[in-house]
Amino acid sequence: xxxxxxxxxxxxxxxxxxxxxxxxxxxxxxxxxxxxxxxxxxxxxxxxxxxxxxxxxxxxxxxxxxxxxxxxxxxxxxxxxxxxxxxxxxxxxxxxxxxxxxxxxxxxxxxxx
Amino acid sequence: xxxxxxxxxxxxxxxxxxxxxxxxxxxxxxxxxxxxxxxxxxxxxxxxxxxxxxxxxxxxxxxxxxxxxxxxxxxxxxxxxxxxxxxxxxxxxxxxxxxxxxxxxxxxxxxxxxxxxxxxxxxxxxxxxxxxxxxx
Numbered sequence: 001x002x003x004x005x006x007x008x009x010x011x012x013x014x015x016x017x018x019x020x021x022x023x024x025x026x027x028x029x030x031x032x033x034x035x036x037x038x039x040x041x042x043x044x045x046x047x048x049x050x051x052x053x054x055x056x057x058x059x060x061x062x063x064x065x066x067x068x069x070x071x072x073x074x075x076x077x078x079x080x081x082x083x084x085x086x087x088x089x090x091x092x093x094x095x096x097x098x099x100x101x102x103x104x105x106x107x108x109x110x111x112x113x
Numbered sequence: 114x115x116x117x118x119x120x121x122x123x124x125x126x127x128x129x130x131x132x133x134x135x136x137x138x139x140x141x142x143x144x145x146x147x148x149x150x151x152x153x154x155x156x157x158x159x160x161x162x163x164x165x166x167x168x169x170x171x172x173x174x175x176x177x178x179x180x181x182x183x184x185x186x187x188x189x190x191x192x193x194x195x196x197x198x199x200x201x202x203x204x205x206x207x208x209x210x211x212x213x214x215x216x217x218x219x220x221x222x223x224x225x226x227x228x229x230x231x232x233x234x235x236x237x238x239x240x241x242x243x244x245x246x247x248x249x
Contacts, residue, residue: 001128020131023160024124030217052131052149054156055221063217083149090150090227091208091220
């Protein structure tokens, strides 16, 4: 089960991903990122409460990498726990996506600091 | 120690499979990051079977059989009655192709291969056993 909450502060849209993203729930993450990338150019994904991610969830992030580049959208993932971060590292996806430790660093990147 | 679990082929059951594995592995004092990757590998194989071999038909079942040998070796058997998919012979796409094609799938079995030490399909007349082996 995953719960997704969104917030907008100034021009930064944040997607809060809470719970587990697997083959049955990744569709919700996909819809949320799809909607965000159609409207905003500064996006943060708060994963502080993301407990689990499988290939279905990783695949969602991967499928937007080209769109982000083409549209000049900045998307930064932050707050991964050690075990979830390790899953991103297994296939080297941490090198293809922008991932930071915390919200402050993520803000710096989306604001181009 | 040997642990068994049986679930209908429904995507919503993946969370129950993970809970079962989590319990078994945590009981055997395996570190959290390792537990998570082992749970992930088994979840990926089960998701593949449920979605592709059984088309999410809840009248079909898959069975899990976990054998823990001390704290050094674990074998996961995932047993089904589907067509049988040879994970060992599966040809991997490249990450850059997946990104280019904006594909959302295709990396599950890559993860399984990176995480496990040995992967085997034992195809029988009545059932298939997908055996994943890991030295801790």
